[in-house]
Amino acid sequence: SNDAEGSSEATETEDGKQIVTFWHAMGGASQEALDKIVASYNESQDEVEVRAEFQGTYDEALTKFHSVAGTDSAPTMIQVFEIGTMSMVNSGHIEPIQKFIDEDGYDMGHLEENIVNYYKIDDQFYSMPFNSSTPVMFYNKDAFEEAGLDPENPPQTFEEVEAASKAIVESNPEMKGFALQAYGWLFEQLLANQGALLLNEDNGRSGVATEIGFTEEQGKSIFEWVERMNTDGTFANYGTNGDNMLAGFLAEDVSMFLQSSANSRDLIDNAPFEVGVAFLPHPENVEREGVVIGGASLWMSEGKEEAEQKAAWDFMKYLQSPEIQAQWHTDTGYFAINPAAYEEELAVEMHEENPQLKVTVEQLQATNPSYATQGAVMDMIPEERKIIETALESVFNGGDVDTTYQTAIEQLNAAIETANKARGE
């Protein structure tokens, strides 16, 4: 156990470099990409050494941070998913990066507007955006063609999706038209796309939310949409499991589905057919509002030495640079938070090769900045998602929309109440 010591206590390497511990939740290919960036940073200068340490899933990493926050074991910086934002703010163990922005006179203006919108709370930056993605609709161009649909003109609205689904199923009974993962995040996105708020108090951004912010019509529209496709027999049920849905899509069992844009590269590479990427659909009777940013941001621990924090800040800035963002974007499929990255050769090349990838960027840029697309902030979001998922599954399995919706709303409001109470405020 001898060589194990030090890492959490020592803040400098033997040759005097400032150590920055960086906890993240990136597994698989993303970890490879991240490690590459960290290595390049460590090589690019000789003052700071960043140590990127995997801490499990977002949930696990966050739980662990909460447990060690304020002690020596806490890392210098940590990656936290977007819905952990409020709990980080409330934890009291973080240093808002606004402090460093101000000290440094750093300009966040060059970052993607929508991303900035999400992470700016009460007009200040608590954390540095890092890996971001939005949901898009993937579709099977070959199947579209077979069904006599225009592969270059994917459905835009719920109703168009339904129609396309019918056409697909008609042309190929083996294939379902559309799949929606029972995933709270997608529900939130579909709400936002209608311009609906998830929580009141402007999605919790003007004050502490006290109940849900969407109307019955807005909320039910999604359930009803699914129900209609279910009755048509065009809907494929993959439950809560995203991997299953991806496999179903690749195995040509379903022709359209919604998923994070971060999957684009992998899908295009692995599909034995032409993959199309489209904007998130919306009900016919409302305008498209746009999407909310998802993903994670980087947080600074409180109580660390200034030098250490400075070093971490330097690394964060490094991550913003167009070259790094271009590389990150091409390696992983996450957005470049710095739009300048898209001008980089690397990104340009890739977009030329796979023009579908541009759609994700376009969708983000076509988003109307509003409270709805800023996204909701509250510490009960994870619970909200679970409730929504259960409701979705219920509808998927033919449950009654009205009762399902009513139950879900009751549970949501109760959860909000408890969360507010638990904060002891």
Place this chain on the structure above:
Amino acid sequence: MRIPFGRKIVTYLLLIAAAFLVFTPTMMAVVMSFMTNQDIMTGSLPSAFSLDNYRRAFEQFPLLHYVINSFLVSIAIMIGQLILASLAAYAFVFLEFKGRDFLFYLFIATMMVPFEASIIPNFHTIRDLGWIDQYTGLTIPFFAMAFGTFLLRQNFKQIPKELREASQIAGMGDVKFYLKVVLPVAKTSLITLGVYGFLTSWNMYLWPLLATTNDNVRTVQIGLRQLQSQEQMNDWGVIMAGAVIVIIPTLILLFLGQKKLQRGLTEGALK
């Protein structure tokens, strides 16, 4: 005694059928580990076999280092559990004292505390003890084991009481009786428990993840988890390759362990 031919055939048939059923999922994983991700995801039959997944699994995390850590941790836990559980079981079976039954039920009760419910307080404890990123933090919390104590108690109860009496007459104290008679006679269950202890430690994920912050003392399951990503499509071939690599040592251990499970040590002990 010879087993009759007919029964032999039937037994073999049953064995083969059962082995096939039990091993299919594992076998499937092995096959997948040689397949390309595209084949896996589209559900098609393997178009090509390659070792690519293994190469990538080895590249992705310091596998050997993790395996060594896992071995150290698992062996330490196994030994610790064997010692503590056998000591406790001995007391529950061979020593008579007030409150023994109460303590036994208390031990059993500990099995009912869901691990997930105690993980945070325990994490705080090792944090306060400064055991994070230490082998101590990874091992010591698991030394005491109600489950093992229970298993060994059941087994120790089967030891004929004459053996204890003979030892008492020979002037042997409890410690010596425990070492010289109980442990060797209960070899079978010690091995079973040892294998179990080793494998559960080997397969632990959540605790090692919490108790370590960096690669120095991390174990293979964390490595395996690093092969999976959350928001992106998983490379199942690589994940399966990693799983297969991690399973191989355990299969070897099981093979050796079951060889030691020899018939009936108590046999012929007594008239």
Place this chain on the structure above:
Amino acid sequence: MTAVITQEDQALFVRTKRKQRYKQFIKGILFLLPSIALFSVFLFYPLLRTIYLSFFLTDASGATTVFVGWDNFVTLFQSTIFQQSIKSTFLFVLYTVPLTIVISLFLAIIANEKLKGIGFFRTIFSSTMGISVAAASVFWLYLFHPTIGFLNIIMDTFGLEKVGWLTDPSWALIAVAVTTIWMNIGFTFLILLGGLQSIDKYLYESADVDGAGYFYKLRRITIPMLSPTLFFVVTVTIINAFQTFGQVDILTQGGPQNATNLMVYSIYREAFTNYQFGSASAQAIILFIIILLMTIIQFKLGERKVHYQ
């Protein structure tokens, strides 16, 4: 009768008896000390803490914020989700425990023969205990895949309707149970095999001579002589079934429609994603009490039937 025992003797008896009892007690405690010490730190303390937490609301880091008394419990018992969770848990125990034991016993019995290559089969049968929950769940996730999964492909070839193993609420719990049984087989098999191995072979010889057939021996000798091991296995399998977590997390995440929202999974979610440590603790306490009751019943009813040497 006690006439010959003098007063002194009597006093001496009492004294030595007391001394001996004291000595035995000390000895017992010494043997148990390492376990007790570790249990106190890593189990009893958390348990007490859990009890304490169950009366509070907490913030994200698990610090108590508001004392709510029995509210957490009251809320739970009123919650349909929690009721469903208890129901699922009991169903799950009912699905998994008997099958695990019957299958493992069957495997242990056929693998207990002295045949060539039996080591290979024993390794295969115990192999599932060498596979971590995460890996095993992933294997089954694939087997259960609605379209490319092995199971549905088989169903398809036999002309049966495909089953939404993990998405259909009436199947999901069964699917998780199947996975769990598969995972438990290895370990249960190994324990039972160990138990079978330590049955004195004279008993079988004696039965052979008595003209007992295979199943008669199984029923009258093997099972009773195995009863301590069986008792252990049943107790442990029940407790483990109540505490199932990993499979659920990977396969269904409690869905569909909370059909597989087993108690520990529910606890886990409540604590680690919702940060409601108070409510999670209350659930843990309820689970603890349920298992405790079940085990007490088991010991009261079961251990009487167990034959020790």
Place this chain on the structure above:
Amino acid sequence: MSYIELKDITKSYHAGNNILEQINLTIEKGEFFVLVGPSGSGKSTLLRMIAGLEDITDGVLKMNEKVVNHLQPKDRNLSMVFQNYALYPHLSVEQNILFGLKAKKVSKAEQQKRLKETAEMMGLSELLDRKPRQLSGGQRQRVALARSVVSEAPLCLMDEPLSNLDAKLRAQMRVEIRRLQKQLGLTLIYVTHDQVEAMTMGDRIMVLNDGEIQQVGKPITLYNEPANLFVASFIGSPKMNMGKTEIKDVSNFLVNKTLSFSADVRMQKAFQVHKNIIAGIRPEHIQPAIHQEATHSLEVIHVEQLGNETSLALDVGGELWTAKWPGQWDITAGNQLEVYISTEHLSFFDAQTEALIRPASFSGHGEVQAI
């Protein structure tokens, strides 16, 4: 110097059902004390209580003048041969034998010396590396015996240590055990079912029946003057023949309504005191009428040739009596046999109290001879 003293020792497994009833007994240092009694009479239990393996329900057990009721077995400094051997299945014969010595930290050299001697004595030298399950029944028993012998503890408890050995080996072992016991001055409590062992080895014998002491005494005393019917029929093999006795007239009495004997004065008095009397005669005292004149004639029911002697089942008023004659007699069942029975050889017991009234007399007969 009393070494072991039992005062009112009582044992019960279930309240109200005493296995041993108020046992009072003193065993001297260096004594060879034999315990006999029917199966289930409590011999093993008594031994186990002395060893400290069984709780004493009531009464006081003293060793060396000290009360040891609550002393642990390991502190009693004794060795024991268990009726069921209790060998350690995981240890080889050698390790089994040395087990106790190792526990007592006897020096290696001494261990080896004693092991060698004992193994030789028991005929186990070839088997030292075997595990118990690879031994025959008799071999296991010898290991159990060796384990006790090797310890040289001052008190040895042996529970039928020779029951599974053949006659030849048993004779040899008898001599060896007796020699060792004398040589080391051991106190030995020895349970046996073998008449020869009981008679030849013991300094004293105790007869136990149903948890109660029937008689304690020198072997020959028990044989010649059994305290009661039970002892009379238990000691001696084949067992003593018994018959109801009735007075025919003043000077004659009838046994089993068949055999008539003349009654002397003492007998006549006895008949006045005791209502019902049972007469007993040992099989060897129903003698062939060769050197004496025949006194009775009896029908032979069954003849058994034992080689060195012949056992005859004779009909005595409807009951089967046994006679045992040395040598091989060519007698055919069904014939009448002329026998000589002396009144002197009859023992008399009260049928009610079962106690001895008058033992057989052994004086004035050719067979007791001083040269």
Place this chain on the structure above:
Amino acid sequence: MSYIELKDITKSYHAGNNILEQINLTIEKGEFFVLVGPSGSGKSTLLRMIAGLEDITDGVLKMNEKVVNHLQPKDRNLSMVFQNYALYPHLSVEQNILFGLKAKKVSKAEQQKRLKETAEMMGLSELLDRKPRQLSGGQRQRVALARSVVSEAPLCLMDEPLSNLDAKLRAQMRVEIRRLQKQLGLTLIYVTHDQVEAMTMGDRIMVLNDGEIQQVGKPITLYNEPANLFVASFIGSPKMNMGKTEIKDVSNFLVNKTLSFSADVRMQKAFQVHKNIIAGIRPEHIQPAIHQEATHSLEVIHVEQLGNETSLALDVGGELWTAKWPGQWDITAGNQLEVYISTEHLSFFDAQTEALIRPASFSGHGEVQAI
């Protein structure tokens, strides 16, 4: 009608080390066949092979004319009393006894009937509800015996079934077993160490030593005409006295350089054929010089009173010989004793081949008598 036939049966646990060596044997239906031999000679192994519990390394085992080498024990239709009892620890005495009957689906009524009879016969009626561990050694053995008896299987194998019973009970059991065997026409193979059992129960006895058959024959034949030195010393207790024999002159020979006898013509011839001769005489044939004139005078080393007989250790040329006289003789160790030894009672063996040259003769002596 040969019921069991063993042809060249060989057994080894480890190659090259034969426990049983080419056993050839035929047992008739309804025969009571006794197996004796020293501890470890392979008796239990032979029994276990007949039962099918032990693989037959080599040779053929036939039952009812059929080869059964590979037949399962349960298909051999036999019952067995194990030397170590092999009771089911988890079953009560009653269940233990009925185990086999239930397995064979004997009707409930029949079960109860047989149980009652057997339990009564074995004295187990009171103990039916006990578990084996609550029984005494002898009680356990009786349960084991009862289990075999109750099955009424046509072939019974019994491995020292009475070793832990007291003499009285044993005598009773002997009679019962013999009666049952006769009554049901059972074939019984019976291992025992007890001379009386062997001599009185068996139709034939087989003596085994070191895995080899020494002699098979009627009990009395084995006693009177032991095939070799081993049988001579093994059968009979105390064992036969042996001494080296030398020719002094044409008509005289010396045993152990001490006892001189006159040699008849046959003896003289024998001395010409065999170089070294050993003479043997049974203890009961060294007789008191009462009715005959003394032939020799020997020093008494040791006297043991067995009650019904007296055992004398006598010095014969430096070796200890045993004499056994019926009754109780008051003889003091150290004295010279006048004894009568008849040449007729001497058996002669070739010292090299160990084979019998001439058995003792039993004709023309008072003890063999026809009335």
